[in-house]
Amino acid sequence: MMRATYEDLLRTARRIAANAQRGVYPDKSEVLADWQAVLFATKNHLRWLRLHLKVKPGEAKRSDNALGRLAQAIGAGADLLAVQDAGAAAVLDVGEDLVAARSEVAAIALMAGEVAMRSTRARDPERSRVRSAMRELAEIASADVRRTGLGGLALLAAGRPAALTGDLSLIGPAAARWERAHAATSPEMVLTRDLRSATAQLRTIGGDVWHIATQLLSAQSAGLDATQRRDLDLMRSELHSAEASSRRVESSWRRRLSDLGGLSESPAEIAFLDLKSAVSHVLGDDRGLRRPRDLIPDHRTAMELVDTVDEVLWCTEQVWRHQQRTVRWLVGAGRLFVPRQEASQVDIYFLRRPGGGSRPLQARWVRTGLGGCFDDLTSALAESAEHGKAAGEIARRLAATSAISRRTGEPRPRTPGPYVAYASGIDDQGQELAELCR
Structure with missing residues (x-):
């Protein structure tokens, strides 16, 4: 009964994004609202990976549609990063692993952007905003030149095994x-x-x-x-x-x-x-x-x-x-x-x-x-x-849990670390307050 790791959550998010690409949104307003939720969750997730996303998402609403579920999955990954203790969170100081995780999160969000682009018309004003966000996400997604996985971030975990009978x-x-x-x-x-x-x-x-x-x-x-x-x-x-x-x-x-x-x-x-x-x-x-x-x-x-x-x-x-x-x-x-x-x-x-x-x-x-x-x-x-x-x-x-990092109680909650630029050269944008909102 293994705990869900950070790598598991990202794998689940990618699977949900792939299913969303195969589906069809009958209502254009719903896909745009869900895209805003994905963008909001992605921005919050990247904060914990010490990267500032320039795009400003609109209001995020909970949805049970495909992209709504994707936003929840991306948010779950951010929550997992947020509950790590100071010892486990030390892996967030490893630059190459940070770049790999940012790249994967951005790539998953790009898949949602493709769904939004496919569901909007060429002259729709929202389409240009989606395209602008996708350009920034594509730059982040292409920054991982190592392509060897998430490193120590992959094994971060929280919670306990699934309930026994x-x-x-x-x-x-x-x-x-x-x-x-x-x-x-x-x-x-x-x-x-x-x-x-x-x-x-x-x-x-x-x-x-x-x-x-x-x-x-x-x-x-x-x-x-x-x-x-x-x-x-x-x-x-x-x-x-x-x-x-x-x-x-x-x-x-x-x-x-x-x-x-x-x-x-x-x-x-x-x-x-x-x-x-x-x-x-x-x-x-x-x-x-x-x-x-x-x-x-x-x-x-x-x-x-x-x-x-x-x-x-x-x-x-x-x-x-x-x-x-x-x-x-x-x-x-x-x-x-x-x-x-x-x-x-x-x-x-x-x-x-x-x-x-x-x-x-x-x-x-x-x-x-x-x-x-x-x-x-x-x-x-x-x-x-x-x-x-x-x-x-x-x-x-x-119990085969030796490699899994676990949370320990701390008197003070953690906040995201200072922003650090990735290899492609986005400047340090300074620290912002982060809310744990999916």
Whole structure:
């Protein structure tokens, strides 16, 4: 169950354009309105490819005609570029790939222009405007002299696999909501009770995935080959190591505090309860955990479970990153308390007695931002995150999603990069605000 990539969306758009060329528009006003929608979507798409289209399209309206569907397909490609995180969007800095993508989008729009030209008369004033836009598009379409594909842009993707049937379909969306809840929580609002809860969440999910991998190995009906079985063994080993490191993190939270304890009431905790419920409903029933042959009756179900594990581990990897970022901020801001005795081993300042010769009672806990007081915590966090990342990479290999770029949550939305000229020499037109409108 592969995700739609940027290359897939452009291929679909080209197919729709080819079908439109074979069709006939009975109403001239409809074809011109749909052409304006295609032109609007193309201009917006090229913005994300860092190119300014000089032509000014008219009002765009949604249509179910052939060119209307083409406008939606071109717009979908722009939306995919818009939701990429900063890491994945780095491919938009590769000049040759940008030129190739612009060329393909312009070529697809040219096919729509040919439909509009064919449906208008020679003396129609709209025909000259269509011809003018086509000349600019033709110049862009001819700029790709490399003709070797889209490069890194081709594998950009967004979203998750198509919905599965049955209870498995609930796990992926629940995991995504859980990850988004962590991403949306500002470090300033996090207490150590929330971080202890996050550590427990990660340990629980890791244990559930470990159980699924064990069931896949135990079920003869799964029909796995030797390579897949070896990968599952490696995944279990990485999850076991992540669990060991997470236990160290949990132990560290007993000596690093920002509150007096209690239960977490964060949105991430609530989202996790939904995820845990979805996973538990798949793995067991009111009689207990399902046996391997009941959980995995055939090879197709095994592959659906692998896809689900892939989604869950990807979200888990992001939560580990969010936790590391939050801890770094809390330490840097001096929000955490440590035992005075341990702090004094890092800085003798904490051995001093205030008040000259008097000996008033001194607090047993002190608040500090000294990084050396948190070495055990940060190293254990880093180790658990690394093992979780390794397990996720194995899951992506099993699910055949290793080469596909995925979106990660970011606190700020991206905007199109500055315009850059392509090889034929169109000047830099400066930056414009872009709207995500198809």
